[in-house]
Amino acid sequence: MTFYVSRHMYTHKIMPTRILVIGAGIAALSLAAHANDDCEVIILTKTTPADSNSMLAQGGIASAYLPDDSVQQHLQDTLEAGAGHNDAIASEAIIREGKAIVLNLLKHGCPFDRSPSQQPYLGKEGAHSQNRIFHAGGDQTGRILVQYLIQQLPKNIQFIESAQVLELIKSADHQRCIGVVYKNSLGELISIKADAVVLATGGCGQLYPVTTNNKTLTGDGLMMAYRAGVKLVDLEFIQFHPTLLINHHRVFGLVSEAVRGQGAILEDEHGRAVMAGIHPMADLAPRDVVARALQREALNGHQIYLNIRPVQHFRDHFPTISKLCDQAQVNLDEGKIPVAPGMHFLMGGIAVDDNAQSSLPGLYAIGEVACTGLHGANRLASNSLLEGLVTGKRVAMALGTCQIANSPTAELSPSLxxxxxxxxxxxxxxxxxxxxxxxxxxxxxxxxxxxxxxxxxxxxxxxxxxxxxxxxxxxxxxxxxxxxxxxxxxxxxxxxxxxxxxxxxDKWQGQQIVHQRGRISIVENPRILNSCTTSNFAHC
Structure with a gap:
């Protein structure tokens, strides 16, 4: 039933029980791909499924595969990069489940780059101790994975494009999220009720002038959740990627860490290797270390370049970056790409449990908008797509047939x-x-x-x-x-x-800053605290 009311009310659509997903990146598509066939899923996207950070992801998916690598080694790298602020229990589970998902994708023909013997080519990125980055199309992993997952979706998945979601709808007793209000391309305000609402809205890169993020990422999902009384945590942890292609004061896009993984070197205008002596891993140090080093070089008047001469067949391995260089009028034959840091990823977000459930029943959060504990104070390269695949699947499994007993029907009208x-x-x-x-x-x-x-x-x-x-x-x-x-x-x-x-x-070890209902508090998280007190990792 649909009825239209006055201009300052909203069009109310009564729809069947379903899972409602806000956002259309890897996390959302993983949920949709794993949802039961008899469970109708609606995916609302602000513009189109092509507009997401996942589509821009160049590097790949981190997962242990080689004989001398392991889940534990991947975990150790993750915790060391995270600077003592990870939840080790959550991190180990995500990394382990992620490996199973990646192996399943490999088995079922996901077009990862492979050798003639059909073994995957594995790259190496910053702060990784092993080659464990699965990639596709050289530097087009995100786009290819999104397209692959969309092709796998069953018929019970419906996309609604150009839907700018505005507010969450709660039950009359404030105890449950039961839907959303969104604005369509005609300017109409429409509400949809659902058994479960899943935020997969990404981060907030557009809060900064230089960013790798899609133009739609303005923190909408985070603030919708906050206005509904949901806990947000770790908002001070904002990752800046060291190498964005910037020429003539214009940002053209990301230059993946995989380029440095294949031997490229960060140098100044005189050819000086700027990461030498800064960190034992030099150009492949954790992102926060490299970004700060490049920032200081810039403040001292130096222009930073990525020397790509050590990378053989650059255009073949990195077609996306090569096109960006062409657009920026950077001559790759000279072997230098001008780079500078830019905002890349928000480690904090909506506080969730191990099933991606937020502090408001009925509301889930997956992907970058959520804070799972995996990334700590600094995300390890290529763990984001892995996290999205895992958390999307988890929500699909947790919701099962999406029939929730005694789901409330009375609603609290949201502020418009x-x-x-x-x-x-x-x-x-x-x-x-x-x-x-x-x-x-x-x-x-x-x-x-x-x-x-x-x-x-x-x-x-x-x-x-x-x-x-x-x-x-x-x-x-x-x-x-x-x-x-x-x-x-x-x-x-x-x-x-x-x-x-x-x-x-020491006073901050295991402490999280929490925002909820207009209040800010410092809360000890035992799982973060215990990640250090019970481990021998150097980050502690």
């Missing part, structure tokens, strides 16, 4: 108004890039917080708000939370580097 700041997205991006980027300090964060708090906001009904106003509202609200977290954690750990507190502090 949002605070829109008197601020442009480029201005917000520049503010965060100045104070909440690779390096931060208390003075800069306090100044940023004051600027954000003093902004005038206009209460606007969703029916009257443009897509851009909705995005800046979410980005602005998330920026305030991220700034609060970064100011509160007065230590340096992984991707969170405070120049005024450059060392790790």
């Amino acid at each position: 108004q949002i605070e829109v700041p008197n601020l442009s997205l480029p201005t917000l991006q520049n503010w965060l890039n100045e104070a909440l980027a690779i390096e931060r300090n208390a003075a800069g964060l306090i100044a940023l917080s004051k600027k954000l708090e003093q902004l005038h906001c206009q209460i606007t009904h969703y029916a009257d708000a443009s897509p851009e106003q909705i995005e800046i509202a979410n980005a602005y609200a998330l920026a305030k939370l991220m700034t609060q977290s970064a100011l509160l954690r007065d230590e340096s750990r992984g991707s969170h580097y405070r120049t005024d507190s450059p060392q790790r502090c």
Whole structure:
């Protein structure tokens, strides 16, 4: 049944019981591929399935495969990169389950790059001790994997494109998420009820002027969850990828770590190897280490290049990057690609349990929007696609036939108004890039917080708000939370580097900063704390 009401109400659609997924990246597609055939699944996407970070992923999927590699070695690399802030129990389970999924994809013909003997070509990336990166099309893994999974989807999966999801709908007793309100391409507000709502909305790269992220990533899913009272954690941990192709002050895209894995070297304009002596792994050090080193070189007036001369048959191995270089008018015959760091991944997000359940029953979160404990304070390269595959499958298995007993029917009408700041997205991006980027300090964060708090906001009904106003509202609200977290954690750990507190502090070990219902608190997570106290890993 459908009925239309006044302009400041919403079109109410009563739909059958189903799983409702917001987002269409790897995590969402993994869920859809593993859902029961008798369970109808709707996937809402802000634009099209082609617009996701997964489509842009170049490197691949990390998974132990070679005889001298193991799940435990992969786990150790993950924990060491994560700077003592991982949940080791969750990490080990994701890595182990991920290996089984990758082997199954390999068995069933997923087009990973292979040798003539049909063995997979395995790359090596930053902070990995072994070659364990499965890739496809050279540097087109994300796009090829997305296309492969879409081809495998059963008929019970429905996509709704150009759906800008606005708010979560809760049951009348506030105890359960039972649907969402979204705005379609005609500007109509529509609600869908569901037995289970799954956020797979990705991160927030568009809060920064230089980013690897898709243009749609403005933190929408995070702020929808927050407004519904859901816990957000670890928002201070923001990863900057060391090597984005930037020429004439324009960002053209990511230059995968796999290039350095094949021997490329980071050098300045004089040919000096800038990572020499910085870290034992040099150019393949963890991303936070390399990004900080390149940032400091830039502050000292140096231009950084990736010397690709050691990489044989570059265009064959890296066709996507080669096209980006052509677009940027970078002559690959000269063997140098100009690079600089840019925002890449949010390690924090919606706090979830081992089945991806959030603090609000009925609401799940998978992929980058969730904080599973795998990434700690700094994500290990190519663990993101692995996490998406695992968490998507987990939710599908947990929901089973998606028939949830005693699912509430009475609903609490969500607020259809949002605070829109008197601020442009480029201005917000520049503010965060100045104070909440690779390096931060208390003075800069306090100044940023004051600027954000003093902004005038206009209460606007969703029916009257443009897509851009909705995005800046979410980005602005998330920026305030991220700034609060970064100011509160007065230590340096992984991707969170405070120049005024450059060392790790014992008082912060195992502590998470939690945002919920307008409050901020510091909570001890025993599983993070025990990951260090019961292990012998160097990161502790």
